[in-house]
Structure formats: structure tokens, C-alpha cells
Amino acid sequence: MVQMIDLYWTVIPLMLVHYYASHPWxxxxxxxxxxVIFLTWLWSVRLSHNYFRRENWQWGARQDWRFTNMSLxxxxxWWWISFFTVYFSQQLLLITLSLPFYAIHSVNKPLSMxxxxxxxxxxxxxxIAYFADTQLHNFVTRNNNLKYVGKPIVPVLDKGLWYYSRHPNYFGEQLWWWGLALYAWNIGYGWTLVGAIGNTLCLAYVTKLVEERMLRQKNRTEAYTKYQKTTSIWVPWFKVFDPSGVRNKNA
Structure with a gap:
């Protein structure tokens, strides 16, 4: 049931922030x-909404393609390897990412700039993550409708936030965790940055997997290669010109 791991991400940080906030010590x-509690609720609701919207409002009906590839x-x-590669590793990452909640509720310092x-x-x-995921959802929905009527799909999403970044949803998620770590760093718990650093490294690997998958799809290879040459990978930025001096025609 590795498809259920995504749901842990929506509830564990929320549980931890309330645990630390209510701890008698x-x-x-x-x-x-x-x-921070209010923002964590917003983050959790956004992530939960995106999960259920992506899964057509079903609970754990579909397994992430990365886990499917790993199981094959x-x-x-896979039954025992998944314990370390999916469950243990992600639980460890969640705990380290949530360390700023501990820091925030361990010291009483005045607010600052x-x-x-x-x-x-x-x-x-x-x-950013909400709008990026919404634009991606609409893009996938339109392509599914095109497939249904026998029309060719649009190979690359390069509109909205995706015009300025190849992975704006990942960028938004990183901003959330780095912002959370900044709260802790500001009150003297800089060591809690380890979670945000680990998450960035994890997303770097996931980004590599996603882009390799896009390039393996023959109907997307050419368009996505051009997209890579002209568009920032994470941080939203202006388009650049490809080596031939011609701007990406999909832009």
C-alpha cells in the first residue's frame, strides 16, 4: 500500500505542530x-486538496509511477525494500522537516523582521504551489479530453507559472519548508535547516526522474528538450534563447 504514503505528508506535520504547541514543557x-499553526493548516489543506483532485477524489486508488517502477x-x-526506500526514509524526512515546529515552541523570543x-x-x-498544481491539473485534464476524442495532446505545459519554471510546484514546496526553517534559524535553532536541505536534495532527485520520464515519451521528447533549453528548472525566471538563437516555439 505504498500509494498511501502521500497522505502521511498532509497530516504528520499538522499533528506535530499541535503536539509541540500543546506540550506542557x-x-x-x-x-x-x-x-505558524495557521500557515501549516493552509499548507496541509492545499496538499490534501491537490492529492484528492489528482486522484479524482478517491482514496489511495492509484500508485505513484515511481513506486510502480521500483516495485518492478x-x-x-520489494516488500522489504519498500520499508526502507519509501516508509522509513520518508518518515525520517518528515520528522526532520518538522523540527522547526519544535524550535518555535521551545523558546519565547520577540517577533522580528x-x-x-x-x-x-x-x-x-x-x-505558488497551489497555482502551479492547478495549472498542471488543468493541463492534464485537457490532454485527457483530447485523447478521448482522438486528437493529439499538447506535449509540454509552458503556460502560466510553467512558462517561467519547469517545476514551479517543487519551487513552491521548497519555499514553504525553507520559510519554516527561517523561523527556527531566527530564534537560534539553525541546525533545524537540515530538514529543508534534505528535502531540496530529495526534490532534486525527483526532478531528475520526472525529466527523464518526459524525455522517454516519444511524443514529447523534441518539445521537452527545447523547453529544457529555454526555461529555468526551479526558480521562476525569464526565458532564454536556445543555442540556435531561436526562442522556444512552445513559449
Missing amino acids: GECNWWRSRV SYGNH MDLVATVLCSSGIL
Whole structure:
């Protein structure tokens, strides 16, 4: 049931932030705590909504293609390898990503300008991820409708946020976690950055897998290659010219 792992991401950070906030030995700045709790709820609702929308409002009906490929590669050994590669590793990542919740509820320091910066980063990350995922969902839906009527699909999504970044949804998710880590760093818990760093490295690997998969699809190879040459990989940025001096015709 590795397809259920995505749902853990929507609830565990939420449970942890409330655990630390309600712990009898905890101490914190009330406003910082409440802002972080509110933002964590927004993040969780966004992620949950995107999960169920992507799965056509079903619970665990479809397995992530990456896990399917891994299960085929490992065959009969997948039952125990999945414990380490899926469950244990992601639980460890979730715990380290949630360390800023512990920091925020372990010290009572006045608010500062850095808290405002962290709030802006977290809020921006949630909004960027929401709009990027919505644009991706609409793109996939349109392509499915084109397939249904026997028309060719659009090979690359290069509109909206995807015009400026090949993976704006990943960028938004990273902004959220780095903003959260900034809250902790600001009050003297810089070591909690380890979670955000680990998540960035993980998303770098996932990005590589996604792009390799796109390039393996013959109806997308040419268009996606051009898209790679002209579009920033994560951070939204202006289009660049490809080596031939011609701007991507899909832009």
C-alpha cells in the first residue's frame, strides 16, 4: 500500500505542530506560534486538496509511477525494500522537516523582521504551489479530453507559472519548508535547516526522474528538450534563447 504514503505528508506535520504547541514543557511567542499553526493548516489543506483532485477524489486508488517502477525493478524483494526506500526514509524526512515546529515552541523570543520574511516565504510557497498544481491539473485534464476524442495532446505545459519554471510546484514546496526553517534559524535553532536541505536534495532527485520520464515519451521528447533549453528548472525566471538563437516555439 505504498500509494498511501502521500497522505502521511498532509497530516504528520499538522499533528506535530499541535503536539509541540500543546506540550506542557513548551514555551513560545504566542503570535509566532499561531501564525505558524495557521500557515501549516493552509499548507496541509492545499496538499490534501491537490492529492484528492489528482486522484479524482478517491482514496489511495492509484500508485505513484515511481513506486510502480521500483516495485518492478526489485520484484519479490520489494516488500522489504519498500520499508526502507519509501516508509522509513520518508518518515525520517518528515520528522526532520518538522523540527522547526519544535524550535518555535521551545523558546519565547520577540517577533522580528525575520519573522515577517519567513511568513512571506511560507505564504508565497503555498500560493505558488497551489497555482502551479492547478495549472498542471488543468493541463492534464485537457490532454485527457483530447485523447478521448482522438486528437493529439499538447506535449509540454509552458503556460502560466510553467512558462517561467519547469517545476514551479517543487519551487513552491521548497519555499514553504525553507520559510519554516527561517523561523527556527531566527530564534537560534539553525541546525533545524537540515530538514529543508534534505528535502531540496530529495526534490532534486525527483526532478531528475520526472525529466527523464518526459524525455522517454516519444511524443514529447523534441518539445521537452527545447523547453529544457529555454526555461529555468526551479526558480521562476525569464526565458532564454536556445543555442540556435531561436526562442522556444512552445513559449
